[in-house]
C-alpha cells in the first residue's frame with residue numbers, strides 16, 4: 075500500500091473538487107426515481123381511464139396501495155425490521171380523517187355520542203387528511219418509544235401487537251368508530267384525482283427525500299452492522315424512531331384516502347387480511363427500495379383484482395354438477411391463497427423482490443458515482459488531537475457468567491503513542507476493547523477519558539468522545555459503498571456538514587488509505603485487505619483521539635502488513651492519535667509500539683517497553699504454554 079501524503083490541513087480549505095452539482099448518488103437516485111415514477115403513475119392512471127381499462131375506484135385504490143406500500147417500505151426497508159403493524163396506522167388514518175369529513179348530520183346518526191367539538195365540524199378532505207396524518211405520527215411516536223428499543227423477531231411481534239391493539243380499540247371505541255358496525259356514506263366525492271395524485275406525489279417525495287438524508291444512511295448502517303454503527307457514533311434508536319414515525323404518517327395518509335375512495339370502513343378492513351396484503355406488496359416488489367414498493371403495490375393491485383374476479387366467477391359454478399354427480403365446490407379465499415403462492419414463487423426466484431435492492435434510477439442508468447474520478451487530487455484528510463489526552467482503565471473486570479474474561483486491568487494510553495496489547499488466544503484482548511468502547515459493560519472497574527468517568531457511557535457516546543475502533547472480524551456496512559461507510563462517520567463527527575463537503579472529506583480518508591479507486595464499490599465486494607483498511611478509514615473519519623485496533627493485520631500478506639505499519643506510524647505522527655494495538659503479529663508489535671501490556675487469562679501479567687516485555691519470564695511462559703496447548 076502506498077500511503078498518500080497529507081496535503082491540506084482540513085476541509086475548511088477551499089473545496090477544490092466541488093465541481094458540478096452538490097449532490098451525492100443517493101440524492102441523484104432519489105430525484106431521478108421520483109421523476110420517473112410519479113409521472114409514470116399519472117400516465118398509467120390517465121391511459122387506463124382514457125381507454126376504460128380499469129374503474130376509477132380500482133385506479134384510486136391502486137394509488138392508495140402505492141402510498142401505503144411506500145410508507146411501510148420506508149421503515150421496513152431502511153431498518154430491516156419487517157413491520158406487521160402499519161395497518162394500525164392505515165386504520166387510524168381512515169377513522170380520524172372520517173371524523174372530520176363526515177357531515178354533522180351523519181355523525182349525529184352514526185356516532186351520536188362522539189364529542190361535540192368533532193361532531194360539529196365538516197372539513198374538506200385535504201385538511202382532514204392533515205389531521206389524520208398528524209394523529210398517526212403522534213400514535214407512531216408513542217409506540218415508537220417501544221419500537222426503537224426492539225430488534226429482529228421482538229420488533230416484528232411487537233409491531234403485530236399494534237395491529238391487534240388497534241383492532242380491538244376500533245371495535246371498543248364505539249362512540250368514535252361505530253364499533254364492529256361500518257361507518258358508511260363517507261363523502262367519496264371528495265376523493266378526486268387532485269387529492270389522490272397529489273397525495274401520491276407527497277408520499278413519494280417524502281420517502282425519496284428521507285432516503286437521501288444521512289438518517290437513512292445511518293439507519294442502513296444500523297441494519298447492516300449495528301455494533302459497528304454504534305462504534306462510529308450512530309445512535310440507532312433515534313434513526314429507527316424517525317423512520318417509524320414518518321412511515322406511520324405516510325401509511326395514515328393512505329388510510330385516510332382509502333376511507334374516502336371506498337366510502338365505507340369497518341375494523342375488519344384494518345386487520346389481518348390488509349396486513350398480509352401490505353406485506354406481500356413490499357416483499358414482492360423489493361422492500362429495500364422505494365421503487366420496489368411502488369412496483370409491488372401496482373402488481374398486487376392488479377393481481378388482487380384478477381384473483382377477486384376469478385373467485386367471483388368460479389362461485390357462480392358452485393353447486394353445479396361437474397362430473398358423475400360431483401358438484402363444483404364453493405371457492406373461498408382464492409385471493410389469499412393466490413397471494414401466498416405468488417409470494418412463495420417470487421421469494422424462491424428472487425428473495426430480494428422483483429426490483430431487488432436498487433432504486434429505479436440505478437436499474438435504468440449506470441449507478442451514479444460518488445467518488446470523483448480525480449480522487450488523487452482530493453485534499454488530504456487531517457486533524458490534530460489537541461491537548462493532553464489520556465485514555466485509562468482502573469481495575470477493569472468483566473465476567474461472562476462464571477468465566478472471568480478480564481480481571482482488574484489497569485492501563486492507560488496517551489495521545490501520540492502506540493501501545494500494544496498482546497496475549498495468547500482467549501486472553502481477553504477483544505473483550506477489553508469491547509468494554510472500552512461500550513459494546514460490553516464492565517462488571518467492575520472504571521474507564522476514563524481525559525479524567526472524565528466514561529465507565530457507563532454508551533458506545534455511540536464513547537465514539538463521539540473520540541474513541542475510534544476496528545474489529546477483529548471485519549464489520550463494515552455491507553450494503554453501503556466504501557465512500558458511504560466513511561461518510562457515516564464524517565456526518566457523525568460534523569452533523570451539519572453539507573453533502574458535497576462530506577463526500578470530499580470522506581474521500582480524502584479513502585485517499586489516505588489508498589482506497590481512492592474503491593469509493594463506489596460496495597464494501598462487501600472489496601478485497602479483504604481493502605476491507606481492513608476501509609475500517610481504519612471509517613474510524614479515522616471520526617477524527618478520534620484514540621484508535622483501538624483489533625488485529626488489523628490479521629489475514630494480510632507481508633507487504634500489506636509492512637504498509638500498515640507505515641500507515642499507523644503516520645497516523646500517530648501526523649494526527650497525534652493514541653493507538654491501542656491488539657495484534658498477534660509480535661514482530662509488528664515490537665517494532666511499532668512504545669509500550670506493551672500483556673494479558674493472560676484476563677489478567678495483566680506484564681507491561682513495559684518491547685525489550686522489557688520480550689524478556690519477561692511470565693510472558694515467555696504464557697506464550698510457551700499456548701504453544702504447548704496448541705501441539
Ligand code: ATP
Pocket residue numbers: 474477479497498499500501502503504505506546
Ligand atoms: P483471541 O486472540 O483468540 O481473539 P482474545 O484475547 O481476544 O482472544 P476474548 O475474545 O476477549 O480473547 O475472550 C476472552 C475469553 O472470554 C475467552 O475465554 C472467550 O472464550 C470468552 N468469551 C469471549 N466472548 C464471550 C461471550 N460472549 N460469552 C462467553 N464467553 C466469552
